[in-house]
Amino acid sequence: MEEAIKTAIPSSADGMSRIDGRAKVTGKAKYAAEYRPDGLAYGVLAGSTIAKGTVTAIDIARAEKAPGVLAVVTHFNSPKVPGHQKPKKPTKKAGPILVFNDNVIHYNGQPIAMVIADTYERALYAASLVKATYNKQAHDTKPPSDISMGIAPWGKDSVRGEADAWKNAPFKLEQEYVIPTEVHNPMELHAIIAKWDGADKLTVWDKTQGTQATRDDIAKAFNIPAANVQVIAKFVGGAFGSALQVWPHEIAAILGAKLVRRPVKLVLHRQDMFTSVGHRPYTWQKVGIGATADGKLVGITHEAVGQTSTYEDFAEGPINVSKGLYACPNVTTRYKLLSLNIGTPTWMRGPGEATGAFALESALDELSYQVKIDPVQLRLINYAKVDPENGKPYSSKYLDEAYKMGADQIGWENRRQEAGAVKKDGWLVGYGMGGGMFGAYRDSATVKAVMRADGTLLLQTAVTDIGPGTGTAMVLIAADIMGLPADKIKFEMGDSSLPNAPMQGGSATTATVGGAVYDACTELKQKFQKLIGNGGTDNPDYAKILSDKNLAGLDVTTQSSLGADAQNKYSMQAWSVHFTRVLVHPATGVVKIDKVVSVADSGKVISQKTARSQLIGGAIGGIGMALMEDAIIDHRYGRYVNNNFADYHVPVNADIPQMEALFVNKPDSHINAMGAKGMAEISLIGMAAAVANAVFNATGKRVRDLPITPDKLI
């Protein structure tokens, strides 16, 4: 390997602290369920106890008589949601759950009733008194296990070059890989407070990744003008994709508030988080891969069948990674969906790619042992210099540097290309790596920038921050352009009434909203330069200029997006590579993550401290995916049996070592003026394979069905 690139490893203390950090450490940050409109009532949902069938009756008499109960809503007595009554386009499936609209049960735990009472305790108790009777039908919750199952959402196979060409390669393998159902499980429970301010006017405090998308969906459902709906999400306690759409409980709370003429707060219980706000779908995959003796890929065939619900199709792209990660002339992909009696899956951090990268990056590792080529070297041999799908140049790509940085930092030279070769203090030691990619997207956003008389800058846009530190990054961008200290800049967000911004999703926020902040600040500064005249100055004294010109303030509102030219010309992607060292106990099968080095090639880093946290946070999500996360259904009842944090394991502090985050930190000059690409998805994508590959390197046991629990290693 060439000489490694030396880069300082950022520590947790480096960089500017979060602008909203003080609110978060003092408990002053207010999340969706933490507002107190006058007359607040509490809603609690009751869910179905069967997975398929119809509700024949619901006994609400006892619940209605319970103290403090204001209303018990079911499909028998619910006022209709106007938007739910419109005739739908004829499709094979029923479409999203229209809460309290009909008697059909699609999955176990589907909301069938809501009790509203004057206190939470009273609502909770009364909800336990609601009893439903059903006409039960045979359900199916058994996940996919073969490509023959399900239907292809996009029609026929995708073939680049020759179909199934891997079969003709001198070195080849074909294996099946399984990702179980993973649940986002953000720490904040999904919650909403709905308050009607008039017959057609509504305020909601909601856990959402997009205030305006939520506003529009609610307005449509209740057939009221979008301008009359205000959605507030000042702080969002994580989401990872679970808050990208309006779910039935949100509609239920709004409906309930209308019915009882009081604001209604509805907070899901942890068990509802498994059924009612999406999940990463259980996905069966098969990868066939072949190479020449010198490691050149001949072909990849990647098949995947993901689960979806019986009433909606949720499709993602687990097979995409095989089309784009390596320069391989022949790639065949097949993707299908299997309909089951479960709630509809949704996007979860690294949607599709995280699932696909586990399979592809595991398969590549398996191939490396066959051809006896170091896994990093094997990737460099097949390095894609242009997008293999369309031949377009990349807007920027330094993944090869990322490989070298990571390998150097983990001590890759200590790895042996032979499983079970390294031991330390009675533990087996293994090294593994896995990488990933995700589209670097930039949407359109509008930012209002206001310079106020006191020389402080106010930036406004409707975007939310589910945790990455959006406000902090935006302030740093503005500070750089305006020549202001960060503490003179306020970033106002999380309110649908602010200027347009898209949902926080798809790793696009920094590129999108950051691009708009950049443009708005640039424009505002130019306005000041004009006021100054004579070409302006480098560091204007904004307060003095406003005072001299007798102005109360100066503002611009700027809309910004990626030009079509750049989009057509370049393939825009962000890349990551994760390196792990694991210790496996030979007798107990316990896996200890000993060292992790994650490297992101995501353009220029805007905010060092929060970027580092995001990268290690995503990698920790990948450790959960690799070693513990698995939402298990008892197929006799079609019901999750581990729907809580004691039984659905996620990483805790004791599972995680010091994590090292490295950044290539080279700007992408095409995506936006800052050169920044998104990082949220790539932080996780590839990590599960990095762990699985290290476990194989330590033990010689290849686990292809996640999670890698000790029983699979002994």
Add this chain to the structure above:
Amino acid sequence: MENEKFGMDARQQTDLKDPSRRSFIKQSSLLTAVALTPATALKAAEDHLDEQIAGVLEKLPLRMEVNGEMHNLSVEPRATLLDILREEMDLTGTKKGCDHGQCGACTVHVDGQRVNSCLTLGIMVNGKKVTTIEGLAKGDVLHPMQEAFLKHDGFQCGYCTPGQIMSAVACINEGHANSEGEIREYMSGNICRCGAYPNIVNAIMDVKNGGMEA
């Protein structure tokens, strides 16, 4: 009988198990006991005053010190300390993450010990001192642990943070912060889904090495 100390007689205890109790109260002598005429009683029932009476009967006094201030409350015995803090007292810094004692987001100090407030009924802390995240800073001066969490970015979304910080303070006070490994073990009752664990460990080590004022 155990319930006697809460001033409940056997009949009331039976009533609590009877879901039709509200109807019972409507017809019972309890309304006349508060000297309402039958006509007024009927009106009272229509106005949901019966529920207000039921509410009073179902409640018990709770006297607790929260963040240095004494509070006299009247709470339902089934109300958790977590819900009392959040819903009754508007102290929403203490978070609800699972309601089952499995995530630690609701961690507060009761007489200096860290507890899951979701597993603690309000009436269990009668006469005790409760400290929540809102009571940790001295005015505008942050507690060293809050400063350290800021400095080391011991969070992303911030939802588990109050619980992490309350737990971290107790972790040091208990003498369980002598190494990174020990901190990891004794901080494992607080889940952070964003994955800020290494930063949390760094923050606690920083405070520990700086000699925290308890």
